[in-house]
Amino acid sequence: MTRVPVAKGVFTWPADEPQLIGSRCAGCGIVTFPAQDSCPRCASTDMAERLLPRRGRLWAWTTQEFPPPSPPYSGASGDAFVPYGVGYVELGGEVRVETRLTQAEGLHIGMDMELVLVPFRIDGDGNEVVTFAFQPVG
Numbered sequence: 001m002t003r004v005p006v007a008k009g010v011f012t013w014p015a016d017e018p019q020l021i022g023s024r025c026a027g028c029g030i031v032t033f034p035a036q037d038s039c040p041r042c043a044s045t046d047m048a049e050r051l052l053p054r055r056g057r058l059w060a061w062t063t064q065e066f067p068p069p070s071p072p073y074s075g076a077s078g079d080a081f082v083p084y085g086v087g088y089v090e091l092g093g094e095v096r097v098e099t100r101l102t103q104a105e106g107l108h109i110g111m112d113m114e115l116v117l118v119p120f121r122i123d124g125d126g127n128e129v130v131t132f133a134f135q136p137v138g
């Protein structure tokens with residue numbers, strides 16, 4: 001089965017050790033994810049791509065108990081939906097990323113997390129669409 005990314009420009013692809021693609025403002029130094037064309041803090045358009053660290057710390061989380069609104073959500077729904085963890089992971093002390101988590105139990109604030117790619121759905125062409133998530137390290 002061919003694996004395809006859920007969207008272009010979200011994470012490096014293909015890659016053995018994928019990284020999220022953010023952006024950094026040359027004017028004020030703020031780092032954003034996803035990448036943006038203009039700075040949300042100072043409105044500068046001098047934004048450069050920045051590959052984010054693969055590891056970070058869990059900042060907050062909750063459990064997604066029901067399918068999110070669709071669109072944009074395009075994953076399993078109805079009886080096929082399985083609750084999953086969602087949260088914020090702080091990367092490099094410079095940006096907090098809203099992300100799916102690989103588990104909804106056994107988490108605690110500040111724990112070390114790392115980026116992984118996980119199956120999300122099968123598209124109309126039979127490709128396995130993968131998205132990013134964070135899982136506890138080790």
Ligand SMILES: [Zn+2]
Nearest residue numbers: 025028039042
């Ligand atoms: Zn800025």
